Amino acid sequence: MSIRALLAAIVAVLAAGAVRAQTPVRIGVLNDRSGVYADISGEGSVVAARMAVEDFKAAEKGLKVEIVSADHQNKPDVGASLARRWFDRDGVDAIFDVPTSSVALAVNEVARERNKVLVDSSAGIADLTGTRCSPNTVHWTFDTVALANGTAGAMVKRGGDTWFFLTADYAFGEAVQRDAAALIARRGGRVLGAVRAPFPASDVTPLLRLAQGSGAKVIGLANAGGDTIAAIRQAAKLDLARSGQALAGLLIFSSDIHALTTRVAQGLVLTEPFYWDLNDATRAFSDRFAERFGGRMPTSAQAGVYAGVIHYLKAVEALKSAGDGAQVVAKMKELPTDDPLFGKGTIRPDGRKIHDMYLFEVKKPGESKGEWDLYKTLATIPGAEAFRPMSEGGCPLVGAEALGRGDVVRLDRATP
Incomplete structure (x- = not known):
């Protein structure tokens, strides 16, 4: 074999190894794209998800990320059906956004059944981190x-x-x-x-x-x-x-x-x-978002998609896999959160993302x-x-997981 042929073979092997090293990640943005919540989430949430992938520099970190989207029409049966199809047939690893609380609760159950991930930034119902909490779900932006x-x-x-x-x-x-x-x-x-x-x-x-x-x-x-x-x-x-x-x-x-x-x-x-x-970081992101989305500034739901995708990708990068949803969510809880839109924060054992709220x-x-x-x-x-103290939410995950991680569950604190 000539030196040129040998070098070509080495390059081919290295290239194949690089391809194999790419971790495939498929993200689904599921929301209302045509109804009363389309302006809150809709296509703007897809734009935010794509910006998160770009800003995270996913490809440079060994992640091959694809984003798909669909309209759940604010119907729980439609949302659950789309989630099952995505998880079972289309290779989706995680679903983001999901406004409409009844749809979020339905998708929450499907994600648990299929051991996939739900990061909800648009539904408000606090039961997602209360009696309906799941080891596969993070509730990011706000709640009731x-x-x-x-x-x-x-x-x-x-x-x-x-x-x-x-x-x-x-x-x-x-x-x-x-x-x-x-x-x-x-x-x-x-x-x-x-x-x-x-x-x-x-x-x-x-x-x-x-x-x-x-x-x-x-x-x-x-x-x-x-x-x-x-x-x-x-x-x-x-x-x-x-x-x-x-x-x-x-x-x-x-x-x-x-x-x-x-x-x-x-x-x-x-x-x-x-x-x-709010600050220089939110303004800088929002100006970039507006350039891509017809001059519209992002909503808090769309901001939650951006921040949630970035933190999810951090967990996938650390694990070098998106396959086990509960494991990915556990890593998300383990890692401190830090992004330009919500700043530093944490994800509690019940799945509640903790950050400041603002009265306007x-x-x-x-x-x-x-x-x-x-x-x-x-x-x-x-x-x-x-946010509600974990001790008052009734989440069945709190006892074992909180004790396992050394978290203190405060039993003496009343909701303000």
């Missing part, structure tokens, strides 16, 4: 307890001690009403009533009139996305403020306020874990300097205070 602690807590502190809820008739609506009502009662307030709204609901004016007639100081909107936008617009037409009543949006995204405009939403108090204009107020039109200049910060809520 944190939203209640932030917005409901602030409203009661301001004197809003009587409430009436307009609640979307599905899992998230029920959960956020439950958690907000519990906090209101602990703070000495009262819930005067509640009414269920169909999902989706284009006209809730008759229900808002019921709330108006209750005399409650605060009307709590236990809904999200397009339903929340419609309710706030219709409430503005009823001029609830004139009768001394305030609206509390228990799940609001910056995309909702952008759609409403500050003229309509001014003064609304809300809680989010991310806002594009929507700016008045005269205070806003541009179409995405929407919020002013009222308070920073430390993660340890925002």
